[in-house]
Amino acid sequence: MVTKFHEFADAARLAEGLADTVAAALRTAIAERGKATIAVSGGSTPRQFFKALSTRDIDWPRVTVTLVDERFVPAANPRSNHLLVAENLLQGAAAKARFLPLYRTAKSAEDAARLAGEELARLAVPFDVVVLGMGNDGHTASFFPGGNHLAEALSAATPRGVITMEAEGAGETRLTLTFSSLQDARLLVLHIEGQAKKEALEKALGEGDETEMPVRAIFRRAATPVDIFWAP
Numbered sequence: 001m002v003t004k005f006h007e008f009a010d011a012a013r014l015a016e017g018l019a020d021t022v023a024a025a026l027r028t029a030i031a032e033r034g035k036a037t038i039a040v041s042g043g044s045t046p047r048q049f050f051k052a053l054s055t056r057d058i059d060w061p062r063v064t065v066t067l068v069d070e071r072f073v074p075a076a077n078p079r080s081n082h083l084l085v086a087e088n089l090l091q092g093a094a095a096k097a098r099f100l101p102l103y104r105t106a107k108s109a110e111d112a113a114r115l116a117g118e119e120l121a122r123l124a125v126p127f128d129v130v131v132l133g134m135g136n137d138g139h140t141a142s143f144f145p146g147g148n149h150l151a152e153a154l155s156a157a158t159p160r161g162v163i164t165m166e167a168e169g170a171g172e173t174r175l176t177l178t179f180s181s182l183q184d185a186r187l188l189v190l191h192i193e194g195q196a197k198k199e200a201l202e203k204a205l206g207e208g209d210e211t212e213m214p215v216r217a218i219f220r221r222a223a224t225p226v227d228i229f230w231a232p
């Protein structure tokens with residue numbers, strides 16, 4: 001269910017508006033519970049938003065930042081979402097936030113997923129903030145159409161945690177939080193930009209199977225209604 005569609009004139013204004021919204025949610029969490037958690041997505045879209053958020057006056061040492069998903073590559077790899085967050089969000093005052101990576105040096109991606117899941121399980125639930133992206137194919141997180149573990153990832157019966165995903169459009173093996181981990185965040189955001197993604201969104205909000213456009217699972221079954229942030 002979509003709560004609200006927040007449209008901005010351009011990406012820069014969206015970045016500032018989303019940073020204000022997320023900062024307010026993190027401050028509220030800290031005021032109410034003494035700490036805050038946020039899971040963010042990677043890709044190319046969030047860079048400006050990350051930079052804007054890093055400038056916000058937040059008690060960053062009380063914030064834990066983690067990832068919605070990760071490519072199974074070390075942080076030094078240019079495809080790494082950890083690297084993207086380190087270079088764009090964990091800067092300035094925000095460098096004092098705690099970061100919980102998904103990638104682990106392990107014998108397999110499955111072992112890395114298990115280790116990351118064990119560490120994530122020590123965080124309070126639900127997340128205070130989750131910021132999702134979306135591909136033109138309707139994937140979100142690493143819930144890719146045709147993904148080898150897509151049914152498991154989307155199932156409400158799959159507990160909170162981290163699983164692996166392989167799919168034609170995904171590139172490397174992915175580590176992804178499960179639907180259960182994401183769907184009840186106190187603030188659940190979808191951040192997309194450009195006309196192609198707006199058209200993909202309209203298709204995703206229409207009829208069709210979740211497996212065809214997995215972001216549909218979020219719109220249809222998430223406990224928290226989704227705030228969509230979009231700019232041309």
Ligand SMILES: O=C(O)[C@H](O)[C@@H](O)[C@H](O)[C@H](O)COP(=O)(O)O
Pocket residue numbers: 041042043044045046068069070071081132133134135139140141142
């Ligand atoms: O690791 C990733 O790539 C993301 O977590 C992924 O789900 C992303 O949000 C979409 O693929 C959109 O990516 P763009 O912002 O690059 O279009």
